[in-house]
Amino acid sequence: MSAPGTDPSATMTSGKEVLKRIEYSGEMLVNMGPQHPSTHGVINFLVQTDGEEMTRAIPEVGYLHRSIEKIGERCEYAGFMPYTDRVDYIAAMFANQGWAMACERLFAIEVPKRAEYCRVIACELNRIASHLISVGTMAMDVGAVTPFPYALREREFINDLLEELCGARLTYNYLRIGGVAFDLPDGYSERVLRFVDHFEKVLVEFDRLITQNRIFVERLRGLGVISRALAIDHCLVGPNLRASGVDWDLRRDLPYSAYPDFEFAVPVGTGAVGKTGDAWDRFWVRTREMQESCRIVRQALQKLPEGPVMAKVPRRLKAPEGTDAFSRIESARGDMQYYVVAGPGEMAHRLKIRTGSFNAMGIIEKLSRGIMLADLVALIASLDVVAPEIDR
Amino acid sequence: MNAAEIHARLSELLGARAGTLSAANKDEAALIAPRDLLEVCRALKTDDALAFDALMNLGCVDWPGKSEIELVLHLFSYARRHGFVLKCRLDRAQPRVASVVPIWSSAEWLEREQFDLFGVVFEGNPDLRRLLMPDDWIGFPLRKDYEEPESWHGISTVRESPLDGFVRLDELKKKLAASRAETVKAADAPKPDGAP
DSSP: OOOTTTOHHHHOOOHHHHHHHHHOOOOEEEEEOSSOGGGSSSOEEEEEEETTEEEEEEEEOOTTOOOHHHHHTTSBTGGGHHHHHTTOTTSHHHHHHHHHHHHHHHHTOOOOHHHHHHHHHHHHHHHHHHHHHHHHHHHHHTTOOTHHHHHHHHHHHHHHHHHHHHSOSSOOOOEETTEESSOOOTTHHHHHHHHHHHHHHHHHHHIIIIITOHHHHHHHTTSSOOOHHHHHHTTOOTHHHHHTTOOOOHHHHSOOTTGGGOOOOOOOOOOSSSSTTSHHHHHHHHHHHHHHHHHHHHHHHHHOOOSOSBOOOOSSOOOOTTOEEEEEEEETTEEEEEEEEEOSSSBEEEEEEEOHHHHHHHHHHHHTTTOBHHHHHHHHHHHTOOHHHHHO | OOHHHHHHHHHHHHGGGGOEEOOSSSSOEEEEOGGGHHHHHHHHHHSTTTOOOEEEEEEEEEETTTTEEEEEEEEEETTTTEEEEEEEEEESSSOEEEOOTTTOTTHHHHHHHHHHHHOOEEETOTTOOOSSSOTTOOSOTTSTTOOOOSEETTEESOOOOTTTTOOOHHHHHHHHHHHHHHHHHHHHSOOTTOOO
16 A cells, blocks of 8 residues: 555545435434534434434433432532532532522521522622523534634633632532521622623623624524423423523522512513524523623622621531422523432432433434534534533 | 412312322422322323423432332423422332323433433333433442442443542541540559559
8 A cells, every 4th residue: 555645546536436425315323422512511412314404313411420419319418519519510509509408498497698699699690601601602603703712701700700709710619508608708899890890891792793693693593493382391491491482580480599689681582583492592592691690790789788698507417307308490501400308317318400401402302303414513502501410 | 379279179180099298398299109190290281270381300219118219290380380299109129100201291301311210110201211321231320229330341430549548537536536535544544653
């Protein structure tokens, strides 16, 4: 065999072969993933495709299964908190809050008002950071690379703010059962307010850059339409559900923490550019939610009450065996639920975490029938799935 | 509607098959017989006053002491804005129950997950395969008596610990306290030669 490059005819394809390839129209089964950048983590899609048009895509998950639920059964209630960070590392504050609230219900602990406000501020900042990743990567996945660094630049400011609050940039471990670990540092309100003022202007720029961008809108309109009935049947949650026209937000409709104290709007998809529940609606809902989060943070800082940030929590947390508690919170990826059953000692007997990404993955096979391969990438991005949250 | 009202309406529709409503727990739950599950779920979804259009959560709890696996369903209604919890107890040796996929599509993945981790067979689920574990995995990891295999396809699941002889901090504290008590005892004991 000659070295590559010495005989050009050896690497050239004959015209006959090219013709054969064009005429070929058999279906093939292609693996997309597990290490594919558009899968936002490690997920494999078994794509049954005939050229560009897919018959269907079957998601294969489990590559990031770290048996967090099993760990929860071998860990004391308070000691499990850092593990919840790893459930969803892009919006870890919510995973913290779900666990804290489940335990507070189980042990009937009343959280001080100031702690609830600290939670709201931290969570809403985290929601902005999470949505920035979502909208940035979604734009990148459909080919617009420019918005991504802009989104990440803003997210860095939030990472800095949250680092100042709890010492960590991703896996916060900030919340405690009965409150939060640290009070707001000196001058924190001013710095957060300065960021919010700055960020609201950036959002307007961001909308001009991408949300209302003609090419982007044309690319996403009418893509991956999820009707209202389908969304509820598949139990889609959060921004994905609201984009399908369901006017439901746990923070407003089933209020928890300090949310009843604040005024905010719940953006709902209307099909402004295409059909209700298309990929653009999901993108748009997230951009509006960032705006509303800014409003909530501003109000929370204004109304911030004085007082302790930790409740009096017994040193040993114990509940009668078999008692169960269920918590629901509105995470960045929607309704996140913790179901905990108390064990005989200071550990849970069973812990079940139901996350938004898990349900969103269940709908992909149905939506992928008959769409283009490139649209699958946009569809996954628009559902904002995070792989560790699916597998846990 | 609250849980008691929902259960009253369910009893009106199905009689004794609506099961009994627990009162002791934080979230009241109706305990029903496994063979009635599909029928109860259908009534919960189709009845206009109940209208449970979403299955939020489906989980199993293993109770080896009672030799049963408890199936817990958290339902929610976006139309009526209320929630409800259903429970049913399955035989641990042969856990089988009807799938609720014909009623709520979200059950498909939730049931697959519970099949994978608990070995509960949901009859009628269109795609009952392992979800999180590899397809050829043996055993059901979230059962209480599960023992992790030592290897999988020649890959060891056990690693030698570099901290061999490592003592847990609380045990170390206990040991130290015991040895300190020994020293104090020895110091308090009268010296044989009467020295101070």
